[in-house]
Amino acid sequence: MKHLLLKLEPIIWLLFGAGLSVGTMLLTGFVLVVGLAIPMGLVPSDALDYERAHALASNGFGRLVLLGLIALPLWKGAHHVRSLSVDFNGGDRDGAVGVLVYTAAALCSLIAIVAVVRL
């Protein structure tokens, strides 16, 4: 399993790196707007009401952004959990843990793709 992970490492790291950027920049902005700016009235609440948000999210570009926002941070999280596991348990179970977390991330990404396509 370690061998498989090693072969996939470039693509895993790419997804992780993308998730890291998306997670720290876009998601922070998203939380700031939806979690703070709208409740505090800094942005009018109807700016992102259901119809407008749906229209924004369901055009092609919107779907792509939404998928990135959902799926990429999953890979960031999975990779962090794997690193954390290596930090605490050493490399012995790295293969099993890696396969487990990345499979979870892959499955959830698949669900996200289906959800975004059916939006």
Add this chain to the structure above:
Amino acid sequence: MAESKKMLRVEISRFDPDRDEVPKTQEYEIPVQDDWKVLDAINYIKDEVDPSISHRWSCRMAVCGSCGMMLNGEPKLTCKTPLSDYDETIKIEPLANFPIVRDLVVDMDGFMDKFRKVKPWIVRAKARAEDMEDLNEKGTFSQSPDQLATFKQFSMCINCLLCYAACPVIANEPEFIGPAAIALGHRYNLDSRDEGQAERNSIFRGEGTVFSCSFANECSEVCPKNVDPAAAVNQAKLAAVVDWAKGLVLPREGA
């Protein structure tokens, strides 16, 4: 010369492989001067108090990279660290994450093996005779200041091993090739004269190299020459990924 009255307690880690199972600490109380570096204190003890101490040092100007030690648990060059940074007590230990030879001296052999793995020399893909045609009239390969600037920072490494002592990945996974070796490989990958990128990138995609790095950035924090090995490692990750992706769509040259 007026002798300063200031006293300092120095705790030095002692280890004799013939007698000791684990390192033990020996304490020394010595007079110190304001302008001393930590290395001066160790040399004072070696010369005046206890000649049995073993430690490595040479240039005293932060270029030879031999005098790296753990000072109060932090990897530092002892010739570059002022003693005035420490009051009353300083604990001096050999660099972490390395086997100890004796007292403050560590075994660098494992590092040297890792070092060679990244092919730290200019690789030319062309046959020798053909290659000679690219030489300028001075018999060297021309390089512009811009081309030099792309890798110069990563070539400033003095192999002092502070980054290995600081790296949390090395601590967990001693076979990890490590910050300095990757920075050096990356330095040659960025060199306009070099043609060994494909070879090094495939080395970098192997086990225990760039992707083992968890980007804790500790190596760059402790680097006395501002090489920023963490930047090199993470640039090398991206380069290795791009090279891998290219390999999927383009046939390899000569393959």
